[in-house]
């Protein structure tokens with residue numbers, strides 16, 4: 162059973178004078194525990210498709226199912242609840258909260274989650290800190306750690322509430338290439354350990370090779386699906 166099923170999705174943005182067709186007739190399926198990338202030039206629709214999957218925006222046409230839910234039909238408050246329950250997010254500029262420690266940043270998504278005993282909460286955060294190799298830095302603040310470390314914290318924060326799916330829009334854009342590989346490798350390890358599906362966008366041609374399933378976007382259209390090993394469909 163697919164985790165995500167997109168059928169003939171379109172997305173238009175109405176600007177003052179013109180309608181921008183950001184996505185047109187996009188169809189695909191993504192299986193659970195996949196490691197997926199959307200790639201394409203600037204303006205091809207990568208952020209738009211991630212925003213739709215992430216229930217941050219709605220398709221203008223077509224049907225989008227995420228975890229058996231038709232997300233195009235969700236009301237605003239339902240979208241927020243759906244995101245909290247099923248989704249994690251990683252951003253290119255890390256988006257850590259500067260006044261919170263590393264520990265508190267990872268704890269943050271759990272504030273919205275009810276019914277977790279305090280010791281269970283501490284255990285989960287400790288497990289995530291260890292999983293991303295940041296236990297020693299738990300009491301530091303974001304401005305006291307490097308960019309690669311910040312993104313590792315963001316990976317932990319995205320996973321702490323145990324989502325089925327993590328979305329990452331250009332997660333390596335602000336990292337040097339060695340650190341970028343390390344962060345992508347960490348995401349893949351988390352997929353292996355927790356079975357979480359990861360979807361990231363990039364226009365970095367080096368990072369693209371790390372995806373196991375690759376969707377190519379051009380001018381808002383899906384032009385290719387490539388599986389690792391070179392098979393195409």
Ligand SMILES: Nc1ncnc2c1ncn2[C@@H]1O[C@H](COP(=O)(O)OP(=O)(O)OP(=O)(O)O)[C@@H](O)[C@H]1O
Nearest residue numbers: 174176181183202203204205206207208209210364
């Ligand atoms: N809020 C908006 N209003 C109007 N047009 C928009 C809006 N957001 C995106 N677009 C347009 O939709 C198209 C797709 O944009 P999108 O941001 O998805 O591209 P992208 O592949 O993420 O690009 P980049 O690599 O630069 O991040 C572009 O033509 C863009 O100008």
Ligand SMILES: [Mg+2]
Nearest residue numbers: 207208209330
């Ligand atoms: Mg973008």
